[in-house]
Amino acid sequence: xxxxxxxxxxxxxxxxxxxxxxxxxxxxxxxxxxxxxxxxxxxxxxxxxxxxxxxxxxxxxxxxxxxxxxxxxxxxxxxxxxxxxxxxxxxxxxxxxxxxxxxxxxxxxxxxxxxxxxxxxxxxxxxxxxxxxxxxxxxxxxxxxxxxxxxxxxxxxxxxxxxxxxxxxxx
Amino acid sequence: xxxxxxxxxxxxxxxxxxxxxxxxxxxxxxxxxxxxxxxxxxxxxxxxxxxxxxxxxxxxxxxxxxxxxxxxxxxxxxxxxxxxxxxxxxxxxxxxxxxxxxxxxxxxxxxxxxxxxxxxxxxxxxxxxxxxxxxxxxxxxxxxxxxxxxxxxxxxxxxxxxxxxxxxxxxxxxxxxxxxxxxxxxxxxxxxxxxxxxxxxxxxxxxxxxxxxxxxxxxxxxxxxxxxxxxxxxxxxxxxxxxxxxxxxxxxxxxxxxxxxxxxxxxxxxxxxxxxxxxxxxxxxxxxxxxxxxxxxxxxxxxxxxxxxxxxxxxxxxxxxxxxxxxxxxxxxxxxxxxxx
Numbered sequence: 001x002x003x004x005x006x007x008x009x010x011x012x013x014x015x016x017x018x019x020x021x022x023x024x025x026x027x028x029x030x031x032x033x034x035x036x037x038x039x040x041x042x043x044x045x046x047x048x049x050x051x052x053x054x055x056x057x058x059x060x061x062x063x064x065x066x067x068x069x070x071x072x073x074x075x076x077x078x079x080x081x082x083x084x085x086x087x088x089x090x091x092x093x094x095x096x097x098x099x100x101x102x103x104x105x106x107x108x109x110x111x112x113x114x115x116x117x118x119x120x121x122x123x124x125x126x127x128x129x130x131x132x133x134x135x136x137x138x139x140x141x142x143x144x145x146x147x148x149x150x151x152x153x154x155x156x157x158x159x160x161x162x163x164x165x166x167x168x169x170x171x
Numbered sequence: 172x173x174x175x176x177x178x179x180x181x182x183x184x185x186x187x188x189x190x191x192x193x194x195x196x197x198x199x200x201x202x203x204x205x206x207x208x209x210x211x212x213x214x215x216x217x218x219x220x221x222x223x224x225x226x227x228x229x230x231x232x233x234x235x236x237x238x239x240x241x242x243x244x245x246x247x248x249x250x251x252x253x254x255x256x257x258x259x260x261x262x263x264x265x266x267x268x269x270x271x272x273x274x275x276x277x278x279x280x281x282x283x284x285x286x287x288x289x290x291x292x293x294x295x296x297x298x299x300x301x302x303x304x305x306x307x308x309x310x311x312x313x314x315x316x317x318x319x320x321x322x323x324x325x326x327x328x329x330x331x332x333x334x335x336x337x338x339x340x341x342x343x344x345x346x347x348x349x350x351x352x353x354x355x356x357x358x359x360x361x362x363x364x365x366x367x368x369x370x371x372x373x374x375x376x377x378x379x380x381x382x383x384x385x386x387x388x389x390x391x392x393x394x395x396x397x398x399x400x401x402x403x404x405x406x407x408x409x410x411x412x413x414x415x416x417x418x419x420x421x422x423x424x425x426x427x428x429x430x431x432x433x434x435x436x437x438x439x440x441x442x443x444x445x446x447x448x449x450x451x452x453x454x455x456x457x458x459x460x461x462x463x464x465x466x467x468x469x470x471x472x473x474x475x476x477x478x479x480x481x482x483x484x485x486x487x488x489x490x491x492x493x494x495x496x497x498x499x500x501x502x503x504x505x506x507x508x509x510x511x512x
């Protein structure tokens with residue numbers, strides 16, 4: 001009886017691990033999309049309203065879809081209250097939220113590199129930086145979507161089957 | 172040492188906003204200064220590699236590196252590139268794209284209406300105009316103060332004593348004579364009915380956000396209950412917008428001098444709206460000699476010209492003239508800086 005329960009636990013754990021890794025692959029394109037949507041909102045604030053960054057970031061935080069809203073809210077808070085530079089505020093906000101998100105280091109790098117250009121140039125050049133960041137994020141998103149298509153199911157099956165293999169080997 | 176001599180607790184208004192743009196080490200030293208000194212300071216001058224200068228029109232000192240003030244620049248705190256960069260970053264709210272037009276004109280207005288003037292290397296456009304400023308090496312933080320009653324010496328010239336009809340009024344003076352402070356108080360006085368006994372609708376066209384000191388569109392200074400503010404709006408366009416959409420009795424704006432300003436003032440005065448404005452010059456004749464301004468004078472656009480100086484302190488009324496430039500008798504009690512804010 002105990003052996004059966006143990007085998008079931010091993011199988012369920014392996015399946016959950018596989019499911020979790022697969023879930024990361026599925027979440028990444030969605031999270032990249034919310035990031036892009038938030039960047040487009042910020043672009044509108046900067047382009048149309050020439051809104052100063054602390055206020056623009058707060059407005060993006062209110063309107064952006066989850067989970068990107070919290071990232072921009074944190075950056076706005078750091079910029080406003082801790083008197084940090086924009087690049088540092090965005091970098092720290094990214095570092096704080098990175099463990100909870102499914103993005104890769106390359107994805108975060110795009111956001112942080114964009115943060116280094118934010119607020120440092122005139123409107124024309126700022127728009128160019130937005131376009132570059134959005135294009136890079138779109139590439140990352142296409143790659144994430146492809147990875148999700150091929151890897152998510154693979155990891156899900158690998159978890160279930162790996163668990164079964166362990167059970168067979170040890171049973 | 173009295174409480175007034177030695178600062179205890181928070182520095183007086185408007186220092187919290189000014190201190191916020193200062194680098195932490197400068198903040199600390201400024202906070203240690205006596206209130207009487209802080210009340211006197213009109214400008215903070217940051218120049219890379221030079222001592223940090225605190226000054227008003229007739230007085231200046233350097234900030235001592237160990238705290239307090241000094242007249243010897245050898246003992247003064249030297250301004251670094253990091254100091255200047257920090258002031259510019261906070262003053263522009265880290266958003267150069269939002270202030271590029273202002274930077275092109277050499278200054279940025281920060282929350283509270285304080286003007287941050289900058290000097291650096293100009294980047295020119297193909298047409299030869301200034302595209303932007305880079306390598307900013309000097310920053311001048313001009314502290315805006317709200318002085319209730321600052322307009323008192325000017326009030327007798329603001330309207331027709333018999334009909335109560337608002338006069339179009341031009342305040343003329345060199346920089347740092349209190350024009351904007353008086354203009355701000357005039358907006359409040361018109362709006363609250365201090366000028367003619369009856370409150371009037373006032374439209375403030377605040378191109379550089381100095382008169383109302385708007386933060387997120389909300390005026391930081393008391394401008395009265397009948398005042399609308401067109402914040403950061405170009406003067407000429409703003410005056411026409413105000414006339415068309417806000418039906419003001421008085422339009423108030425700062426520093427006229429361009430051809431489009433002249434056209435807008437004429438348009439307003441011909442539309443039956445009184446204009447209260449300021450201009451840089453030492454005398455009425457000097458103002459008339461400026462481009463486009465003689466046409467305004469000839470068209471009798473203004474009913475009264477008030478020339479200000481700081482001979483007996485900021486806001487000293489030197490002379491008052493009517494629409495044809497004839498002098499009128501004037502009395503100029505100096506307004507008290509105490510008890511403001």
